[in-house]
Amino acid sequence: xxxxxxxxxxxxxxxxxxxxxxxxxxxxxxxxxxxxxxxxxxxxxxxxxxxxxxxxxxxxxxxxxxxxxxxxxxxxxxxxxxxxxxxxxxxxxxxxxxxxxxxxxxxxxxxxxxxxxxxxxxxxxxxxxxxxxxxxxxxxxxxxxxxxxxxxxxxxxxxxxxxxxxxxxxxxxxxxxxxxxxxxxxxxxxxxxxxxxxxxxxxxxxxxxxxxxxxxxxxxxxxxxxxxxxxxxxxxxxxxxxxxxxxxxxxxxxxxxxxxxxxxxxxxxxxxxxxxxxxxxxxxxxxxxxxxxxxxxx
Amino acid sequence: xxxxxxxxxxxxxxxxxxxxxxxxxxxxxxxxxxxxxxxxxxxxxxxxxxxxxxxxxxxxxxxxxxxxxxxxxxxxxxxxxxxxxxxxxxxxxxxxxxxxxxxxxxxxxxxxxxxxxxxxxxxxxxxxxxxxxxxxxxxxxxxxxxxxxxxxxxxxxxxxxxxxxxxxxxxxxxxxxxxxxxxxxxxxxxxxxxxxxxxxxxxxxxxxxxxxxxxxxxxxxxxxxxxxxxxxxxxxxxxxxxxxxxxxxxxxxxxxxxxxxxxxxxxxxxxxxxxxxxxxxxxxxxxxxxxxxxxxxxxxxxxxxxxxxxxxxxxxxxxxxxxxxxxxxxxxxxxxxxx
Numbered sequence: 001x002x003x004x005x006x007x008x009x010x011x012x013x014x015x016x017x018x019x020x021x022x023x024x025x026x027x028x029x030x031x032x033x034x035x036x037x038x039x040x041x042x043x044x045x046x047x048x049x050x051x052x053x054x055x056x057x058x059x060x061x062x063x064x065x066x067x068x069x070x071x072x073x074x075x076x077x078x079x080x081x082x083x084x085x086x087x088x089x090x091x092x093x094x095x096x097x098x099x100x101x102x103x104x105x106x107x108x109x110x111x112x113x114x115x116x117x118x119x120x121x122x123x124x125x126x127x128x129x130x131x132x133x134x135x136x137x138x139x140x141x142x143x144x145x146x147x148x149x150x151x152x153x154x155x156x157x158x159x160x161x162x163x164x165x166x167x168x169x170x171x172x173x174x175x176x177x178x179x180x181x182x183x184x185x186x187x188x189x190x191x192x193x194x195x196x197x198x199x200x201x202x203x204x205x206x207x208x209x210x211x212x213x214x215x216x217x218x219x220x221x222x223x224x225x226x227x228x229x230x231x232x233x234x235x236x237x238x239x240x241x242x243x244x245x246x247x248x249x250x251x252x253x254x255x256x257x258x259x260x261x262x263x264x265x266x267x268x269x270x271x272x273x274x275x276x277x278x279x280x281x282x283x284x285x286x287x288x289x290x291x292x293x294x295x296x297x298x
Numbered sequence: 299x300x301x302x303x304x305x306x307x308x309x310x311x312x313x314x315x316x317x318x319x320x321x322x323x324x325x326x327x328x329x330x331x332x333x334x335x336x337x338x339x340x341x342x343x344x345x346x347x348x349x350x351x352x353x354x355x356x357x358x359x360x361x362x363x364x365x366x367x368x369x370x371x372x373x374x375x376x377x378x379x380x381x382x383x384x385x386x387x388x389x390x391x392x393x394x395x396x397x398x399x400x401x402x403x404x405x406x407x408x409x410x411x412x413x414x415x416x417x418x419x420x421x422x423x424x425x426x427x428x429x430x431x432x433x434x435x436x437x438x439x440x441x442x443x444x445x446x447x448x449x450x451x452x453x454x455x456x457x458x459x460x461x462x463x464x465x466x467x468x469x470x471x472x473x474x475x476x477x478x479x480x481x482x483x484x485x486x487x488x489x490x491x492x493x494x495x496x497x498x499x500x501x502x503x504x505x506x507x508x509x510x511x512x513x514x515x516x517x518x519x520x521x522x523x524x525x526x527x528x529x530x531x532x533x534x535x536x537x538x539x540x541x542x543x544x545x546x547x548x549x550x551x552x553x554x555x556x557x558x559x560x561x562x563x564x565x566x567x568x569x570x571x572x573x574x575x576x577x578x579x580x581x582x583x584x585x586x587x588x589x590x591x592x593x594x595x596x597x598x599x600x601x602x603x604x605x606x607x608x609x610x611x612x613x614x615x616x617x618x619x620x621x622x623x624x625x626x627x628x629x630x631x632x633x634x635x636x637x
Contacts, residue, residue: 045411047418047546096597101411102357102553103597109546110593117586229542233422236415272430277423284404 016145017266018259023151025258026158027220029251030213031231032238033165034206040244041178042199045105048089048112049235050228051119052082052207056214057223058119061128064218071133075215082211085115086203093203094196116228127224150219157216165209166247178202237276241283312561319467323460335463335531337571338470342524344548344567345474345560346517351549352558353481354513355493356405359545360417361521363401363424364394366540368522372529373441374434383449383456383465387526394522395515397424402511421545428537440536444529456530466527473523477560480516489513490558547574550593554600 038046059078096103136150169175242253265272323331351357371393372386428435446455551570555562577585
């Protein structure tokens with residue numbers, strides 16, 4: 001899953017894991033920002049978030065054949081499928097949406113369980129192989145180290161996605177409505193915007209983000225039976241670490257997790273399982289009040 | 299008068315169920331007895347989930363963490379130190395309580411859905427640690443061949459499934475009794491009061507965070523003890539026993555049982571686990587699909603199953619609308635009014 005390729009150069013053997021960590025962290029950022037949206041805006045703990053990522057991942061595995069056209073197709077299909085699932089989820093949640101978090105969590109868990117089972121039934125229980133475009137198959141030289149070209153391109157693409165996300169939330173009317181809905185849902189409802197529509201839109205956006213992350217990140221966190229759980233857990237830890245206060249917090253938390261999962265494992269292999277725990281404990285100890293803030297794209 | 303009748307009927311039913319549980323191992327085959335013993339362990343975890351979710355108002359998806367800690371502590375002690383059941387039980391409960399105490403700072407300031415999220419992350423991280431810490435936990439292969447226990451010094455080892463089941467039943471009955479007694483004391487009252495109106499309780503000088511920490515640690519100890527029962531029932535444990543789906547199933551069981559009711563949690567958790575085991579028996583391959591559909595259906599069918607825990611499930615930062623007016627049970631809560 002994570003290529004912890006220590007470089008041959010003795011001066012800087014941790015450059016490659018660090019770079020891997022950036023790729024991993026940006027992937028987790030794109031996936032987790034969907035969950036942060038769901039949670040911060042619609043106030044829904046979406047336990048099916050990992051499923052949305054897995055849908056993107058399986059789409060990539062099924063459609064990618066080494067060409068650019070297939071990548072575009074996979075991206076379109078994956079985003080659309082995951083966004084549709086998000087809207088379906090919003091529809092299912094409509095009757096129980098009255099702030100009833102336990103029911104919401106149980107319902108989304110049921111959807112995750114059933115959806116995961118359908119994915120396994122459709123694509124088989126084995127972890128499928130993912131073919132990246134042929135042009136990106138090789139490796140490039142980064143500061144004297146060989147590095148997978150796909151990951152380098154992925155870093156750029158994910159960074160572009162992150163900036164685009166920031167601009168959308170910050171500058172567009174939809175983004176403003178979303179931020180307004182976090183601050184004062186009643187006032188937004190008074191403006192004539194249906195809260196149900198905002199919820200459906202947020203879940204669709206979360207699905208689209210998770211789907212895009214699933215397609216583009218398939219060569220990094222590949223589709224398989226455990227993918228949904230892994231992505232859900234990493235996204236949850238991002239929310240715990242980064243809070244709901246800002247996109248910058250989410251990004252920092254995601255990058256920290258990426259580095260912990262790659263550089264941390266390379267530096268301290270024996271302590272690796274405990275590092276995520278330690279990070280969570282440290283952050284929550286510093287901010288004793290926990291996750292009080294809300295999503296504001298500061 | 300009516301309340302008196304209901305109480306008597308309820309007591310009668312409980313007594314009948316207990317008698318049924320005692321004679322059950324002679325009615326069914328060994329395999330079912332072993333399954334029943336494991337279900338008892340999970341139902342006890344369900345009680346700890348109800349204690350946190352319904353009574354203290356901290357909905358949790360992470361009670362598998364102390365459950366796992368207790369189970370692994372018991373397995374390690376059972377293999378290397380002592381085969382006495384009481385010792386293992388105490389060690390397991392202590393391990394569960396210790397893990398819960400360590401995670402108290404993570405959860406005690408959070409409320410509502412955020413607790414759900416943090417506890418879920420804790421539970422999943424514990425499973426990851428179990429899978430990777432090979433020298434102690436045996437990794438994903440788990441620990442097998444744990445020797446049979448003696449319940450007490452000088453007693454013979456529990457050699458068959460019936461004996462192990464009865465041991466589990468005795469422990470569960472004792473612990474559930476203790477929980478029920480505890481909930482009738484002042485401690486239980488204060489916990490419920492904190493769930494219903496935290497601001498008011500705090501204003502009257504109670505240290506709510508302290509009570510919640512106590513409840514969290516006590517629930518951890520109960521879940522740890524349940525872990526020891528799992529080891530006795532299965533004589534084999536692996537990280538797969540403590541997955542995310544187990545937490546969700548237990549939460550569903552507790553919600554079915556009425557969230558704040560200990561007896562309801564026992565019945566609900568046992569029911570849900572039984573349905574799962576049965577589904578995986580008759581529908582290998584498609585069981586998760588049906589189970590997921592059942593989750594959705596149950597949520598729709600049980601609109602009131604989650605009423606009681608709602609008091610605290612308000613988003614953080616949203617002050618109660620009228621804190622000096624406690625919500626009647628059938629009234630819309632603050633969280634709803636704010637939406």
